[in-house]
Amino acid sequence: MTDSAAKAPMPVAFSDLRIAAYCPRKLYYRRREPDREPPESVAERRDLATCYPDLLAADDATLRELPIDEPPPRYRRTLERARDRLDCWEDLVDPTARNVYLTGRECHGIAHKVLGDPPRPSIVSPGDPPDAGVWKPHSVQAVAAAKALAWERQRPVESAVVEYPTHGVVRTIDLTTRRKAAYREALRSAASLDGPPSRIENDAKCEPCEYASECGVRSRSLSSLLGD
Numbered sequence: 374m375t376d377s378a379a380k381a382p383m384p385v386a387f388s389d390l391r392i393a394a395y396c397p398r399k400l401y402y403r404r405r406e407p408d409r410e411p412p413e414s415v416a417e418r419r420d421l422a423t424c425y426p427d428l429l430a431a432d433d434a435t436l437r438e439l440p441i442d443e444p445p446p447r448y449r450r451t452l453e454r455a456r457d458r459l460d461c462w463e464d465l466v467d468p469t470a471r472n473v474y475l476t477g478r479e480c481h482g483i484a485h486k487v488l489g490d491p492p493r494p495s496i497v498s499p500g501d502p503p504d505a506g507v508w509k510p511h512s513v514q515a516v517a518a519a520k521a522l523a524w525e526r527q528r529p530v531e532s533a534v535v536e537y538p539t540h541g542v543v544r545t546i547d548l549t550t551r552r553k554a555a556y557r558e559a560l561r562s563a564a565s566l567d568g569p570p571s572r573i574e575n576d577a578k579c580e581p582c583e584y585a586s587e588c589g590v591r592s593r594s595l596s597s598l599l600g601d
């Protein structure tokens with residue numbers, strides 16, 4: 374075995390890269406959890422991405438029974454716009470494969486869909502989309518999936534898709550230099566984690582973080598209440 378092979382880092386999970394892109398310290402806490410499976414509600418929300426034609430045809434009462442985070446008319450309009458705008462809509466509805474485990478040189482994990490030719494992965498988020506584009510952690514996760522897919526297929530993969538099905542929002546991304554740099558930074562953070570990294574100073578991220586009390590951060594609103 375060569376020195377470089379002996380030192381080759383273990384591939385990092387896509388989900389760890391996503392969390393490292395959010396906050397490396399959060400990944401430190403998450404890795405200490407005995408059970409890292411997502412709750413059932415996450416699967417229910419992601420499942421919406423498997424039935425877009427049914428959702429487009431559903432009446433308001435049916436949509437209200439589903440884990441959809443928009444009023445039914447607005448949800449339907451957003452989904453219709455995605456259908457009319459996206460050149461990959463047919464692939465999204467009927468992908469080449471679903472929930473595919475991909476293994477790359479540096480990372481591994483599940484691509485929720487793999488679309489046709491040219492091949493590209495789709496990551497399905499159970500959460501809310503930003504006003505434009507995709508959140509940085511999802512961008513990093515999508516780049517990781519694209520890189521793993523490229524490694525498996527031995528061909529370049531230069532774009533990916535991120536779906537936010539609880540809002541009917543689908544966004545495509547190109548693997549730009551900036552996105553690849555963010556992926557590399559998350560990879561370095563996740564691969565080198567051997568103790569708690571510094572806290573980030575970001576109320577927008579820390580306030581909803583489930584480790585906020587363990588981490589010891591106080592939100593700005595709490596600090597001002599306490600007279601800081």
Ligand code: SF4
Pocket residue numbers: 395396397398399402571572573574578579580582583584585588589590
């Ligand atoms: S509370 Fe903030 S600093 Fe602490 S783990 Fe969460 S996001 Fe990171």
